[in-house]
Amino acid sequence: MTVKGKTLPQVDLPPLRQVGRPLRRVDALGKAVGATIYAGDFTMPNMLHGKVFRSSEPSACIKQLDVNKARALPGVACVLTADDLPDGKLITDMPGQTGQERRKGSDAPVLAARRVRFVGEPIALVAAETLAIAQQALELIKIEYEPLPGVFDPLEAMKPGAPVIHVPDNIVSSWKIRKGNTEAGLAAADLIVQNTFRVPFLDHAYIEPEAGVAWVDDQDVINIRVCTQVVEHFRSIAQAVGVPHNKVHVRGTMIGGGFGGKEDITVEIFLALLTKETRRPVRLAYTREESILAHSKRHPFIITHRTGVKKNGRITGAEIKMISDSGAYPYLSPYVLLYATVTSCGPYRIENLKVDSVSVATNNPFTSAFRGFGGAQAAVAYEQQMDEMAKALAMDPLEFRKINYLKTGDSNAIGQEIKSAVWLEEEAMQALAALGEKETISDDAIKVGQGFATTMQSYGRIMWFHDTSRSWVGIEQDGTVVVRCGAPDLGAGQANSLCQIAAEVLGVSLTDVTFYNSDSAVTPLAGTTTATRQLYMSGNATLKAARMVREVLLDHAAEHFKKEPSNLDLADNKVFIKSDPEQWLSLADLSKMCAADGLKLQHLALFRAPFTDKLNPENLQGDVFPDFTFSAHAIEVAVDTKTGEITVLKSVGCHDVGRAINPIAVEGQIQGGSAQGIGYALMEEVQVKDGVTRTPSLSEYLIPTAKDLPTTKAIILESGTGVGPFGAKGIGEPALTPAAPAVANAVANAIGVRIHDLPLTPQRVLAAVDRAKKG
Amino acid sequence: MLPEFELLMPRTLPEALEMMNESSRVIPLAGGTSLLVDLRGRISRPQMLINIGGLDELRGVRVEEGYVVVGSAVTIADLKHNVLIAKHGQVLQQATRVFANPLVRNRATIGGNLAYGSPAADAAPPLLVLDAEVELTCKDAKRTVPLKEFITGVRETVRHPRELVTAIRWPILPEGSVGVFHKLGLRKADAISVLSIAVMLHRKNTEDYAQVRIALGAVAPTPIRVTPAEELLSGGPLTPEVIARAAQLASESTHAISDIRGSAAYRKRVITALVKRLLTNLAEGTKEKKHNESEGYHS
């Protein structure tokens, strides 16, 4: 493709010393040498081993549950069923934070009592002296089910007379957008393009299955060491086991990947119940197979676009319908659906827009958060629809998009003004230019194609959740720095970024900073590591705290040098006079002086995202996210039209991250997001038949290997216009969002016909090639 | 978690055969890459395993009396680098490059691959077109079974519980033989085959005479030879027309299975396409196109 158009805008970002440099991450060495300790690594003296007994039925009544034999087995410390729980039922369908509502009556029980609604639903817990005994105890549990009719397809579940998962009906949530006059908009079109796209269930397939160890301490506090994205679940855990909030202490470990799958509670309540009952330490670690059975999945969506467009390429109106499968319990389905709804038409200006979205309960595995959180599913549909419209108009896909791209100052689908830079056109051009010319393959059966996608993905939580974060920064008397912040580190470098920010502000190097994080009792609460929010939220909190420390240091140095604080600066572990850097004092000496004078060298800062009220679900209008990251991804594929095999030849991700706090960490996100997006497009699918997973292990559930992935070229742009620290935007989720639709568009470009369903398996490719031949 | 079992550790083959003879419930453990997965998944629960992976008598590749003889405990990684295999079993070596992943290849044995009786065993199609035989040994006897007859159904073989697979062998190929293997998976490494295919072409000096062997994996309950297509092709010149007809016949004569990896209809389509492509490439004396060549990790 030849790429013409805008060149990159020139932005003068203030020079920084630590931020913006590709420094070795503070967590890198530990991982490289195997020193990092993960949740599954912990053992304790006198520790018991836990196991979970799960439903084999997707929809049934439990007629009889007999655990007596299991209880009687020597070495079994306890067996718990719903009858033994404080009030039999209680769990949250939301991460335990502020301002969230739950639909009454549809919360998942901790342990199923009379009714099971999906295969894998927990029914009983066992703790025993050894794992082998715990396993044996599971096999001694007798259960008798009376199968009930189930429903496994959201379309079926919406029909009258369908089995109802939770009274009154299977509608878990719905959102609408009514903007302008869609009927008139469509009537004014020269052309109407309609397509229905489907995306499957996905597993997060993080490298580390869920694991934890729990014990009761001498203050009667239940301690839980666990890999979690949300240490603040401690409140929900306390509620579920019937103890006060301050009697549960979650100690998060470094996480071996989460992608949203460790956003909901996983092993925590089970561990709390078992340790509370036995008063002994208990370990519970899932196998890969149990992990796949136990945790949430990415929502499958059915998305229909009906878009009207003028011959000149201007979109006149769009009607979008979205249906997601929420599985047996709601969890975060309403919010995943909200994200999908808000970005349903993508980063395009559409004045006349009608969106109806609905999330539907079934007896399938439950679905919840997954990197991209509905925004990724929406993008798969809108970016394929954009290419289909360009094709129908015989326009170049980028030229067509340019006519419709949102610009800074425009308002999005729900009327929220976009205040940050929107560099979609620039990003697409950069990505396509880096992709270069198509490779030529001298075999008629192999077709090469290129495609791209441009997307918007929010960072920061839904504003009506009233999100906050806290961070604590202190300087020691030798000039070294400590950051304490509750943010869990997913492995994406969350802690490192906070350290790099503190190093910048306090004039030390990254190696001078030590961090403590992810502890619900000891580190300041920083909220969830979800929603691409930690850099934005805890980054700003850390920046604020570090600046408070800096102010104390500079004020004191100002007295020392008899200068205004504004004439001083901190760098290289020194405070110095800007106009005369030869006059300096070491930070160690300055800190000692401050300490001797009783000054406060440790500060706790609170950062608050903008707060709004809940929007009207019947017509979403207003502000819902703090900001968006705009991204492009370009892909080149070779398709074997005889076997249907697809080879990704080239991949380029281009993202305006506002400001890259650490460019290699950003590149890591782009590489990983791209790999996950390519997997989404080409092979990943949890196949579920009548509620039963047919891909129960990583032998059937395939994720890309190194051989399936080209190295993605990461192009990092910095507009400096984000709402994060130093103008940063988020990159965690946005890195993934454009990759899958880019692959789909490249494949359609190669074979000349659209495959509407992901993943693009060889079988689907061949079927499409056949359709193309038939014309 | 692995269930408990007893593990016998023989030091020699005779000792192993003696132990096998004592009970028909002793299960051989070679690389363990299939067996341990099944144990963990509680698909099988043997009480007693016998570790044969380390037996010297089952190691080594040699040429003997016109045959290539491969010990049953030779690993896939060994085969991948073996010079005798490069010379006399190139089609098999191609399969070793796309077999599993480097870690599994280091442990997985050729004997285990066949003895497990999987329809998707990747060593089977190449060995079928090499006309390989399986050597079975028990305490007092030894017999040789053509590979074609060895695997009888999904995870079923003619092996008696007291027998061990001790070697795989095939006649040295005549001059002018070329073979090719292709594996179709849902990803480019470490995937169970949706379909695998091996084709062997032997030509006399003249262009007009060819003998062809075709084998398929993962399409039927066992790896199979595609006899009707072979017969159609053998003896005559390989014209595009006859290749096309043979490809069609290969597909029509195969009762393909449907599973989570692909439908029967898809498999049949691809059989036609791949038989045609591989034969044409072989006939033209060209190697497979770069794009489709799966080189595997270098380990």
Ligand SMILES: Cc1cc2nc3c(=O)[nH]c(=O)nc-3n(C[C@H](O)[C@H](O)[C@H](O)COP(=O)(O)OP(=O)(O)OC[C@H]3O[C@@H](n4cnc5c(N)ncnc54)[C@H](O)[C@@H]3O)c2cc1C
């Ligand atoms: C991650 C992964 C990827 C894989 N990928 C592939 C692949 O791409 N292609 C493929 O074909 N397979 C694959 N496999 C399956 C497996 O690795 C192979 O089939 C391997 O060759 C089995 O050999 P083994 O030595 O490990 O057998 P084991 O697991 O030790 O034994 C397998 C079976 O054969 C029996 N057995 C073994 N040796 C003998 C003997 N000498 N005599 C009698 N019985 C015997 C055992 O009792 C057992 O029933 C994969 C497995 C894994 C875990």
